[in-house]
Amino acid sequence: MRIDPEPKFDFSDxxxxxxxxxxxxxxxxDLTRNVKFMHSGKSWTGVPIIASNMDTTGTFEMAKKxxxxxxxTCLHKxxxxxxxxxxxxxxxAPDYVAYTLGIRDEDFDKLVEVLRLGLGxxxxxxxxxxxxxxxxRYVEMVRQLRKLCPTHTIMAGNVVTNEMTEQLVIEGVxxxxxxxxxxxxCLTRRQTGVGYPQLxxxxxxxxxxxxxxxxxxxxxxxxDGGIQYPGDIAKAFCAGAxxxxxxxxxxxxxxxxGVIVEKDGQKFKEYYGMSSRKAMEKHYGGMDxxxxxxxxxxxxxxxxxxxxxxxxxxxxxxxxxxxIGARKLKEFSKRATFIQVQRQLSTLLENY
Ligand code: 5GP
Numbered sequence: 521m522r523i524d525p526e527p528k529f530d531f532s533d534x535x536x537x538x539x540x541x542x543x544x545x546x547x548x549x550d551l552t553r554n555v556k557f558m559h560s561g562k563s564w565t566g567v568p569i570i571a572s573n574m575d576t577t578g579t580f581e582m583a584k585k586x587x588x589x590x591x592x593t594c595l596h597k598x599x600x601x602x603x604x605x606x607x608x609x610x611x612x613a614p615d616y617v618a619y620t621l622g623i624r625d626e627d628f629d630k631l632v633e634v635l636r637l638g639l640g641x642x643x644x645x646x647x648x649x650x651x652x653x654x655x656x657r658y659v660e661m662v663r664q665l666r667k668l669c670p671t672h673t674i675m676a677g678n679v680v681t682n683e684m685t686e687q688l689v690i691e692g693v694x695x696x697x698x699x700x701x702x703x704x705x706c707l708t709r710r711q712t713g714v715g716y717p718q719l720x721x722x723x724x725x726x727x728x729x730x731x732x733x734x735x736x737x738x739x740x741x742x743x744d745g746g747i748q749y750p751g752d753i754a755k756a757f758c759a760g761a762x763x764x765x766x767x768x769x770x771x772x773x774x775x776x777x778g779v780i781v782e783k784d785g786q787k788f789k790e791y792y793g794m795s796s797r798k799a800m801e802k803h804y805g806g807m808d809x810x811x812x813x814x815x816x817x818x819x820x821x822x823x824x825x826x827x828x829x830x831x832x833x834x835x836x837x838x839x840x841x842x843x844i845g846a847r848k849l850k851e852f853s854k855r856a857t858f859i860q861v862q863r864q865l866s867t868l869l870e871n872y
């Protein structure tokens with residue numbers, strides 16, 4: 521046993537220190553990034569914000585709205601090949617959509633069928649998603665996926681440490697998904713005792729991924745989970761994230777999954793973890809007895825259409841740019857200095 525004595529931070533443990541700036545307006549802050557991916561060889565331009573591949577956020581409706589602002593939607597993995605074919609018949613923005621799969625044999629069989637139907641050209645990203653990216657079987661799946669889809673940009677995780685980030689990049693992952701126990705609907709820290717404060721995970725894994733480079737491109741990371749406020753997105757980019765994945769903040773909208781429920785005269789939408797009992801029952805007909813629920817189920821007040829919210833979110837990010845003197849999103853991490861702040865005990869307990 522060993523205790524790592526170095527302090528680790530979550531988003532709520534820090535603030536970004538303002539810096540002298542020559543910018544005169546938020547309009548001058550460019551939030552798009554141009555990125556070349558190491559393995560797929562593809563170049564991408566867009567706003568590097570991603571709707572999570574949860575069935576409450578990774579919906580077709582979300583993809584239609586986010587793609588208009590050059591953001592990515594990771595479609596959830598429960599859409600069938602025919603549904604996908606119908607969707608892609610009228611959706612032509614492969615740079616802003618990801619196909620998601622897990623590591624079950626049937627997930628791979630479905631991907632093969634989707635490729636056979638010729639849909640591979642309709643999405644440039646593939647997300648190989650498991651809660652625990654440390655399994656040897658997972659790494660084997662990454663290798664198989666890279667062989668099957670050599671020119672797709674592969675996102676995969678989740679991991680939280682530098683050595684596993686490096687291994688995934690070396691095995692063929694273009695963008696490593698970072699975050700264990702960070703999601704708001706996640707009970708992993710509570711149920712298993714495992715996790716890593718998200719801001720520190722991002723700093724350490726970004727350093728590891730960016731350190732591996734080939735032909736003017738390098739490994740990339742996504743900060744996945746734990747975004748409670750728009751300012752947390754800015755903190756994630758400042759910490760070195762290339763992309764930020766969002767669940768809760770994109771839930772409760774018209775375009776989010778699930779039905780509207782009414783309670784005491786108020787409208788809500790459900791938001792639940794993908795390994796919650798609710799998700800297991802919905803998609804797999806129940807929960808295996810050897811498992812425990814590692815996800816919460818919460819009601820989110822209904823928020824209407826998402827586009828005005830997205831525009832506000834981008835406004836907040838531009839504002840961060842003006843505070844730290846960053847003209848481009850790429851400069852956020854170079855310009856940022858974090859200040860450690862004292863957290864209230866109540867916040868600590870809430871986040872746990
Ligand atoms: P949020 O933005 O809501 O804080 O986090 C979203 C992320 O939480 C997802 O992208 C995913 O990585 C993670 N997540 C979703 N459902 C579950 C779950 O049931 N258990 C765990 N451990 N993580 C989850």
